[in-house]
Amino acid sequence: MESVPVHCPACRREHLYAPPVYPCACGAPLVPPLMQDARPEPITHRTWTDDWVTVRCPSCERQDQWPQPELGCPCGTVLRMPVHPVDAAAPGADGGPVADGGPNGSRPAHIPLPRTATAARPSFRPVTIRTARDAVTAAAMYLRWLGFHDVVQPEARPVSGIDLRGAGVVAQVDSSTRATGLRAVECLWLNGLSASAQSVFFSLAGYADDARARADRLGIPLFVMDLTGCPQPVNAPADELITIGT
Incomplete structure (x- = not known):
């Protein structure tokens, strides 16, 4: 199509x-x-x-x-x-060309690989999101793809709300049905500050305007994910993170 x-x-x-x-x-x-x-x-x-x-x-x-x-x-x-x-559905309406990567678990055609990714970086292989836990797994895979090492997720979500920690990175994944708010972004920033780590946020429902504005000022990369599990940058810090990796 x-x-x-x-x-x-x-x-x-x-x-x-x-x-x-x-x-x-x-x-x-x-x-x-x-x-x-x-x-x-x-x-x-x-x-x-x-x-x-x-x-x-x-x-x-x-x-x-x-x-x-x-x-x-x-x-x-x-x-x-x-x-x-x-x-x-009309007969044949759902036929069409195969997205990049072939028919075996490829990324969706409408979300390309980050446009600023370096040529040396291999293609990101997303995982389908069916549960909130899947969303955290997809975010962990993406952080590793960006170059962060030792990214792990706790068995139970800590009081801090941080879903992922790695060498030089902390990340939060909002799989709720509402846009991520200002408080969540600020809390993540404080956790990153105390850990001397890069803060990264992933959300399924997007971000409130004030949350995005604050993230821009604090330099926090924001990503949105659909159910195919492929994050997409929504602000300049996210674009920069994709460009330089770690």
């Missing part, structure tokens, strides 16, 4: 969006059939059950559930892309 234009209602940016490609058990690529006549809606409330969509394989007719296609805008807004229900 070709890219479609998408307008962000929050910041009015225009994007070209290509839907993700999922691997069917038979090996065929699956592309969720987008409802191009319907407007994408900002995600203000998440439920795990509503964030999955059924897609029919054009080759074997198998129906499986996959993450609902989403687009993360640099302004921090996450847009849910409407998908035709299986019964309403």
